[in-house]
Amino acid sequence: MIGNKTIKDFFGDRLKQRRMNKIRNRFNMRTIWKKIFILFIVINVIVVIISSYLFFKINYGEIFLVDSNTNVSVETVNRTLLLDTINFFEIKEKEFDNLKTNKVNLVDPSL
Amino acid sequence: MDKLKTTKQIFMFMTILTIAVIISYSFFFYNIKEKNKMISLMTNETDAAIQREVKLRSVKDLIKDTQENRLKLDTYFVVDDKIVNFIEEIEELSRDVGVDTEVVSVNVDEGKANNISELLKLDLNIEGKWEDVFQFITLIEKMSFKISVSQASLQVIYDNESKISSGIWKGFLSINVVKLK
Numbered sequence: 001m002i003g004n005k006t007i008k009d010f011f012g013d014r015l016k017q018r019r020m021n022k023i024r025n026r027f028n029m030r031t032i033w034k035k036i037f038i039l040f041i042v043i044n045v046i047v048v049i050i051s052s053y054l055f056f057k058i059n060y061g062e063i064f065l066v067d068s069n070t071n072v073s074v075e076t077v078n079r080t081l082l083l084d085t086i087n088f089f090e091i092k093e094k095e096f097d098n099l100k101t102n103k104v105n106l107v108d109p110s111l
Numbered sequence: 112m113d114k115l116k117t118t119k120q121i122f123m124f125m126t127i128l129t130i131a132v133i134i135s136y137s138f139f140f141y142n143i144k145e146k147n148k149m150i151s152l153m154t155n156e157t158d159a160a161i162q163r164e165v166k167l168r169s170v171k172d173l174i175k176d177t178q179e180n181r182l183k184l185d186t187y188f189v190v191d192d193k194i195v196n197f198i199e200e201i202e203e204l205s206r207d208v209g210v211d212t213e214v215v216s217v218n219v220d221e222g223k224a225n226n227i228s229e230l231l232k233l234d235l236n237i238e239g240k241w242e243d244v245f246q247f248i249t250l251i252e253k254m255s256f257k258i259s260v261s262q263a264s265l266q267v268i269y270d271n272e273s274k275i276s277s278g279i280w281k282g283f284l285s286i287n288v289v290k291l292k
Binding site for chain 2 (some may be wrong): 036040043047054058061063064065066068071074076077079082083085086089090092093095096099100103104105106108109110111
């Protein structure tokens with residue numbers, strides 16, 4: 001009976017150890033730490049890249065800009081049109097004076 | 112076992128620290144974004160104000176430069192208090208060329224509400240020699256106003272007895288001239 005128990009215990013321990021080894025192999029701490037380390041490195045690299053990108057963009061003033069509509073339009077005097085108009089009236093004035101002093105001789109169509 | 116516990120604590124601490132760093136990073140990012148937007152907005156407003164100022168100065172200079180010409184231009188348009196002067200000018204012109212005139216009606220066509228000008232319509236009865244009447248109409252068209260003869264109707268007066276032309280023409284003239292409101 002005792003002998004049987006000892007054999008059972010012996011095999012039981014062996015089985016337990018083998019199962020533990022299996023679990024240890026599956027959760028290898030070295031591998032987990034390695035993965036965590038890589039994850040942190042990747043996060044830090046991403047953070048550094050984003051920070052650098054933001055820094056340069058902000059430094060050159062190219063980011064987070066608000067669209068502007070700075071076109072100021074004011075209706076002003078059109079100098080060319082003004083001069084043309086005055087010129088038009090001055091010519092008319094000259095023609096008027098010329099016609100007033102030099103009467104055109106016309107034949108009355110009823111005569 | 113203690114070693115494992117310490118490692119676990121360090122890991123937890125580092126994880127919390129990383130989360131805190133990410134949160135503060137996001138907070139500062141948002142802060143920078145908002146401040147940058149505000150700066151951009153203020154810069155735009157300043158640019159617009161500068162542009163407005165420059166434009167205003169150039170307009171002021173332009174108004175100053177063109178003052179003489181603008182005053183001259185005003186004299187080429189009939190204004191409210193110069194309607195009588197304009198009619199007198201027409202009558203004087205008719206006297207100068209030897210045409211009898213009689214102003215029949217004076218109307219103002221206001222046109223569109225937002226227009227700065229309107230039409231002054233003047234109807235005249237005229238009488239005179241053919242060449243005088245012709246010269247009178249031509250002179251009216253050459254007056255230094257924006258003026259046009261819209262309608263003219265002339266007929267010769269015949270002698271009742273001999274039925275021969277008297278050489279005197281009688282008619283009706285309608286003039287349109289641009290008037291400032």
